[in-house]
Amino acid sequence: MIKINYPFLKLSEKNFNRYGLLCFAALLLSVQSVSAQHSREDAIINIKKSGTTINVDGVLDEEAWQIADKAGDFYQNFPTDSLPATADTEVMLTFDDNYLYIAAVCYAQDDKYIVASLKRDYVPFNTESFNVYIDPYNDLTNGFTFGLSPLGIQREGLFSERRRVSSDWDNKWFSEVTNYPDKWVLEMAIPFKTLRYSEDNKTWNINFLRFDLKNNERTTWAKVPRQFRPNNILYAGKLLWESPPPKTGPNISVIPYVSSRVTKNHEEGENTDYNLEAGFDAKIGITPSLNLDLTVNPDFSQVEVDEQVTNLDRFELFFPEKRQFFLENSDLFSQAGVPPARPFFSRRIGIARDTADNIVQIPIVFGARLSGNLDQNWRVGLLNMQTASDGDLGILGQNYTVTTFNRRVFSGSTIGGIFVNRQAVNFDDREANYEGTKYNRVFGLDYNLVSKNNKWSGDIFYHRSVDPGNNDKSFAHGGFLSYTARNIRAFWFHNYVGENYNAEVGFVRRTGFARGFLGIEPIFFPKSDKIVTIQPEFRTGYTTDIDFNVLDREYSAEVGINFTNTSELQIEVENNSVILTDSFDPTNTDGPELEAGKEYNWTRFGIGYESDGRKVFNYELSSSIGGFFNGNRIEFQAQVNYRYQPYGNFSMNFSYNKIDLPEPFNDADFILIGPRIDLTFTDKIFFTTFIQYNDQRDNLNINSRIQWRYKPVSDFFIVYTDNYFPGNFRVKNRALVLKLSYWLNV
Incomplete structure (x- = not known):
């Protein structure tokens, strides 16, 4: 086994804790001295209260629009950031006691x-649109x-960490668009009850982003350098209120639902x-910036199924959360730690293992989630959820509690803390018929860095888990630091996870490394005129065991x-060396396993191309070839898309993996078609109909969904799901769900 001889890696847990604290302090102090550099000091717009009623009809004939300040002179973010926008855009704002109004030409x-x-929550990169952040x-964080698109299609979402957008969030607001031969005019009416804000704050950060696909441009009102995403809020302008935003008064929404389900397990x-x-779900505005979400007997049957992948990894795959209840302010709960070691992952709630070690879904009985801002500097989150018990499967009811906070420091950095608790209900040590332990707890601190000029960003954390009788080597520590300038980006990452670190409600791919x-x-x-950027990238990474022997x-x-036409080409070469800590079948076909403790080396070459996404016919292709543990692997992936604008989108995902291994190990040819x-x-x-044929899982899945949004944020769903054995089309299981929900403002 290879041994690293660097003395700084010869650390006990006690010394490593000290090392982590030193890294924390160094990161905290070293990068905060960078001076501020706002992209556009003149990006300021005033907002005045309207003296007349605004009729949201896409016609700007009210007096309030005639006297309103105008935000114009947009700048390009793509393909360059040194030129003004080719097509002009003008934006105006006003408000009354109930709505924030935004108009744009x-x-x-x-x-x-x-x-x-015509579907809500369109993808902006292939749809012309006007957007406000x-x-x-x-x-400067959330x-x-x-x-809106020129056809009046709405898109709303939450952004966190300055730029990450979740478009799964839904809320009620109103809009209208009018089209002319040389322009399109829009009006938005956003209820103040939809927003979260401090009533005493008269300055908001705001930016306007236009996707002008005809001219192949992304343009913004407040100028954003092209090495950053155009929605980066650190480069936003200022919205100055003539008078403070109005008090919203009682803000209570109830969303009851009723669903009918017919299922049959043919396989069993x-x-x-x-x-x-x-x-039902309920939303209660405790303050204009602090919201309480409640749910009783939630039903997530309308949530779209996960997109399957061929799994050739040694560790668990990550799939994102899509359930509406968990989405608002989700970064407060889900962003602690770093991707290989997250202490909380909401998809764990409602999932359990029975006494036969099978993964099964468990109903959620109720849940409550308080989240939002206390003021400009403090954000808090509190979640509590209760799942049902199932005596036949040997599963006890579980109570999940998560508390978290973020404290803003310096220019835009934050210090955060998290506590996660899973507690079994009616647990009895003398009862052997139930799976799991009495409790599992994780707690820790994070420091998230953002420098004033946005060049430095990073995160460093220390977390510890607590289990009955198991507290040794149960900590996780990690850090990330990135430097982004106009002509270079550099980043460093490290992560240490003790062999007994146990975040049962988190996402931790492996421990003891x-x-x-x-x-x-x-x-x-x-x-x-043809190329926007050329970006080489060089990476090196090492993984060791907790004694720092290279794995x-x-x-x-x-x-x-x-x-320039938005297409992309990527070429890559990668060399890997792996010493297995556990025996492993690289084809995941229950065949002979590679022996633990042996070293495997291989090199792979890959190429990928993504065509111009503005075209009605576009595609993505990628392929790689080279070694794979003690054998060889050829991989090919393709996605072909055709749009019949604006009524239909037809796509085909295809994945092929050919694995050749020496005897006695299994070869494999895996096909995935979607x-x-x-x-x-x-x-x-x-x-929407989504069909997935997965050769590796020997499954053909059909998921069809009809959605009728008969009123704002009120829906009727029909969802049909079918699973077959692909060889003979014998049915495994089948389900039909009808669900009706209604958004009611109390």
Whole structure:
């Protein structure tokens, strides 16, 4: 076994704790001295209260619009950031006691727009649109985004960590668009009850972003350097209120639902099961910036299924949370730690293992979640959920509690803390018929760095788990630091997870390891009409056991070329070395396993291309070839898309893996095919069919969903799910669900 001889790695847990605290202090102090550099000091717009009623009709004939300040002179963020926008955009704002109004005039060459779909929450990169990003907390971290396409299709979402957007969040607001031969005009009316803000704060951060696909431009009102995403709130302008935003008064929404379900497990020969359920969600505004979410007997049957992948990994795969209840302020709960070691992962709630070690779904009985801002500097979160018990499966009811806070420090950095508790209900040490332990707890601190000029960002954390009788080597520590300038990006990452660290309600891919990672990415902007950037990247990473014996090593080099027409080309070479800590079947086919303790080395080459996404026909292709443990692997992936604008999107995902291993190990040829049909008959009726054939799992899945949004944020769903054995099309299981929900403001 290879041994690292660097003395700084010869650390006991006690010394490593000290080392982690020193890293924490060094990171805290070393990068906060960078001076501020706002992109546009003149990006300021005033908002005045309207003296007349605003009729949201896409016609700006009210007096309030005539006297309102105008935000114009947009700048490009792509393909360059040194030129003004080709097409002009003018934005105005006003308000009354109930609504924030936003109007925009988007000038264009003609009235033939690139609009991919009539479906809500469109993908902005393939749809012309106007978007607003609002930071009412004035913390330069979190906020809301609202967008409209030229056909009046709405998109809303929450952004966190300055730029990450979750479009799964839904809320009620109103809009209208009017089209002209040379422009399109929009009006938005956003209820103050939809937003979260401090009533005493008269300055908000705001930016306007336009996707002008005809001119192949992304443009913003407050200028954003092109090495950053255009929605980065650190480069936002200022919205100055003539008078403080109004007090919202009682803000209570109740969303009851009723659902009917018919299921049959053909594989086990079970009888058809009929089920009628009802429940509700509620949103209660404790303050304008602090919200309480409640749920009783929640039903998530309408949530779209996960997109399957071929699993050739030694560790668990990550799939994102899609359930609406967990989404608002989700970063407060889910962003502690770093991706290989998150102490809380909401998808663990409602999932359990029975006494036969099978993973099963368990109903959630109720849940409550308090989250939001106490003021400009403090954010808090508290979650409590209770799951049901199942004596037949040997599963006890579990209570989950998560408390978290964020304290803003310096210019935009935060210090956060988290506590996660899973507690078994009615646990009895003398009872052997139930799976699991009495409790599992994790607690810790995080420091999230953002420098004033946005060049430095990072995170460092220390977490510890507590289990009955198991507290030795039960900590996790890690850090990440990134430097981004116009012509270079460099980053460093390390993570240490003790062998007994146990975050049962988190996402931790492995324990008993330390990992270090370095990367550098120069950025070149050639003087070319065809190429926007050329970005080489060089990375090296090591993984060791807790005694710092090397287990995994990775070297990689790649180059990415971004073209003016939005297409991309990427070429990569990667060399890997792995010493297995456990025996492992690299095909995951229950065949002979590679022996633990042996070292495997291989090199792979890859190439990928993504075509111009603005075209009605576009595609993504990637392929790699090279070694794979003690054998060879060829991989090919493709996604082909066709849009019948704006009513239909048709796509086909295809994945092929060919693995050749020496005797006696299994060879494998895995095919995964996933055609998808999205039809938008109107802006309120949508039909989606998602078919997935997975050769590795020997499964053919069909998931079809009809959604009728008969009123704002009120839906009727019909969901049909089928699973087959692909060889003979014998049915495994089948389900039909009807669900009706209604958003009621109390």
